Amino acid sequence: MELFWFIPTHGDGRFLGTREGARAVTYHYCKQIAQAADELGFAGVLLPTGKSCEDAWVVASSLIPVTEKLKFLVAARPGLMLPTTAARMAATLDRFSKGRLLINVVTGGDPVELEGDGLFLGHDERYELTDEFLTIWRKELEGEEVDYTGNYLKVKGGTVLYPTIQKPYPPLYFGGSSDAAMEVAADHVDVYLTWGEPPDQVERKINRMRELAAKRGRTLRFGIRLHVIVRPTETEAWQAADALIAHLDEETIASAQKIFARMDSVGQKRMSELHKGDRSSLEISPNLWAGIGLVRGGAGTALVGNPDQVAARIREYEELGIETFILSGYPHLEEAYRTAELLFPKLQYSRDRESGERSFISPFGEIIANNNIPAHVVKTAATVK
Numbered sequence: 296m297e298l299f300w301f302i303p304t305h306g307d308g309r310f311l312g313t314r315e316g317a318r319a320v321t322y323h324y325c326k327q328i329a330q331a332a333d334e335l336g337f338a339g340v341l342l343p344t345g346k347s348c349e350d351a352w353v354v355a356s357s358l359i360p361v362t363e364k365l366k367f368l369v370a371a372r373p374g375l376m377l378p379t380t381a382a383r384m385a386a387t388l389d390r391f392s393k394g395r396l397l398i399n400v401v402t403g404g405d406p407v408e409l410e411g412d413g414l415f416l417g418h419d420e421r422y423e424l425t426d427e428f429l430t431i432w433r434k435e436l437e438g439e440e441v442d443y444t445g446n447y448l449k450v451k452g453g454t455v456l457y458p459t460i461q462k463p464y465p466p467l468y469f470g471g472s473s474d475a476a477m478e479v480a481a482d483h484v485d486v487y488l489t490w491g492e493p494p495d496q497v498e499r500k501i502n503r504m505r506e507l508a509a510k511r512g513r514t515l516r517f518g519i520r521l522h523v524i525v526r527p528t529e530t531e532a533w534q535a536a537d538a539l540i541a542h543l544d545e546e547t548i549a550s551a552q553k554i555f556a557r558m559d560s561v562g563q564k565r566m567s568e569l570h571k572g573d574r575s576s577l578e579i580s581p582n583l584w585a586g587i588g589l590v591r592g593g594a595g596t597a598l599v600g601n602p603d604q605v606a607a608r609i610r611e612y613e614e615l616g617i618e619t620f621i622l623s624g625y626p627h628l629e630e631a632y633r634t635a636e637l638l639f640p641k642l643q644y645s646r647d648r649e650s651g652e653r654s655f656i657s658p659f660g661e662i663i664a665n666n667n668i669p670a671h672v673v674k675t676a677a678t679v680k
Contacts, residue, residue, distance in 0.1 A: 296613060297518075298644055299339045299368065300332040300631050301623035302358070304349040309626055312551075312590045313542035318626065320349070322357065328628050329358045332365055335635040336645055339366030341520070341621050343593075344401055346408055352384060359392045368397040368468060368621070373428035374414040374421060375403075379453045381428075382435045386459045394460035400425065400469040400484065402476070404560025405592075416447075418559040422475035423447065429467070429483040436464035468518065468619075472500065473561040481507035484515065486619060490566055491521035491596035493580035498615045505616075518619030519612055522587055522597035523630070525605045525637050532599045539625060540574065540586050548572055551590040558592075566595040582608050594623075606641035 302325050309316030318324065332340050342351035355367040369388070371381050389396040402425045403409050409416075416424060427445040431453060434441045441453040459465060469480050470488035480487050487504050489497055501517055508515045524539070526532040552572040555563055570577055570585040577586045579596070582604050588595020598605045609620060624630030639645065661669075 296642065296644060297338040297619045298336075298639075298642075299341055299366075299619065299621040300328070300337040300634075301341050301343075301621065301627060302328055302354065303343070303623070303627045304351070304354055305343055305345070305347040307626050307628075310538070310542045311540050311587065311625070312547045315542055324628070325349075325354060326358060326361055328631060329362050329365060331628060331631045333362040335631060336639065337365065337631070337635070339368055339395075339397060341368045341399065341623075342370070344370035344372065344399075345405075346411065352388070355396070356388065356391075359388075359395060364395075366395045366397050367392070368399045370399045370401040371428075371432070372401055372403065373425040374409070374416065374447075375412055378428045378431035378448065379435060379441075379450060379455070382432045382455045382464075383457075385432075385465055386436065386455050386457050389459040389461055389465050390457065394465075396459075396461070396465040398465050398467050399488075400429065400467055402471065402479075404558045404563050405554075406559055407557060418473065419475045420447075422471070422473070422479050426479050426482065429479070433464065433483065470520070470562060472565055476561070477504060477507055480504060480515070481511055481513065486516045486518050488518045488520060488619075488621070490562055490594050491519055491583065491598070492565060492569070493583060494611050494615060496565075497612065497617070501616050516618050517616045518621060519617045520594040520621045521623075522594060523605060523622050523624050523634055523638070524584070524597050524599045525602055525624075525634060527601060527637070529601045529604060532601060532604075536584050536586060536597065536599045540589060543574070543589060548574065548589045551592075555592060563592060566593070569596065597624075602637045602641045605638055609638075609642060 304320055304325065307320055308318055329340060342354055344351050351369045355369045385396060385398060402421045424447040427448045431441050431443050431448060431450055435453050435455045436459060441450050443450045466485040467483060468486045468488055469484040471480060489500055504515055524532050524536050526535055555567050566588050569579050570588055574589060577584050579585050582598055582600040584597050584599045585595060587597055598608050622634060624634060
């Protein structure tokens with residue numbers, strides 16, 4: 296199992312859909328989150344992409360020198376980047392980070408935003424372009440000189456002179472729920488990602504992807520993108536979920552849903568279908584809450600509960616074949632600590648530490664009266680009278 300965290304370069308705060316409790320996402324704030332994730336033992340972080348975000352490649356480049364082991368999942372954008380240029384960028388960042396780069400292939404699902412970026416292709420055409428992009432990108436990073444003529448891309452003598460540390464190239468992550476997306480994933484990617492749908496829906500996607508990959512003689516790994524709201528008790532967790540959307544009004548929700556409706560992303564449509572813009576029934580599966588998707592695009596569900604409950608839900612996904620869990624929570628700095636402190640011990644999750652380094656899983660805490668190390672006694676709110 297790998298647990299990742301998230302760098303919220305498109306905004307952060309204590310509540311959704313309001314300026315109340317919002318905070319500026321500066322370089323120093325992003326650095327705080329990255330260093331916290333690194334210190335706590337998260338294996339990597341996802342950097343979002345799109346016009347609402349700071350540029351993911353620039354952010355990753357600036358955060359690599361201030362972290363030690365953390366990997367960075369950064370978007371390659373077919374149609375917005377040329378494959379040879381993207382391959383050289385990946386090779387440089389992988390070498391300079393000593394092998395800490397992961398590639399998130401993002402084809403894009405908002406035609407309006409894509410047109411603003413200069414890409415005027417329909418849904419399936421974009422995946423045909425992605426197939427051509429990845430064919431060129433992979434061959435060049437494998438050391439080939441590429442001559443390629445496709446319907447969308449043409450390269451003559453394409454080469455990457457400086458190799459990557461990770462062989463044959465940094466692992467490719469990819470999410471897409473449409474038929475066209477799944478065909479591309481089966482041909483090219485290493486890790487197929489899904490947003491946090493109920494387990495039965497995730498199982499069907501995994502089974503289909505396994506079949507498609509097997510027909511090509513390939514195997515895939517699987518990951519999932521989820522928010523988490525974990526608290527010492529279930530009651531506290533659901534109170535925190537309610538508080539997160541406490542400032543949302545119906546007009547704000549309707550405005551967000553109107554934007555999501557224009558998108559041609561099948562995955563986004565599946566996310567929106569989980570709640571249908573209705574805040575009255577948001578627990579769509581045990582401990583799986585769709586409230587975030589009322590106003591947030593992309594990942595719109597959260598696991599909500601006490602540490603045992605959230606860990607149990609994660610284990611259910613793991614049993615289906617999910618290995619990588621890309622998590623997040625609001626605000627992202629505080630929730631990185633809360634998730635690690637409450638959830639990691641339940642999952643028996645820790646990243647190898649250098650010898651002699653104290654593990655965060657069982658810290659001393661503050662020394663009592665400058666003399667005594669606190670005893671390891673766990674009390675929950677339910678047991679304290």
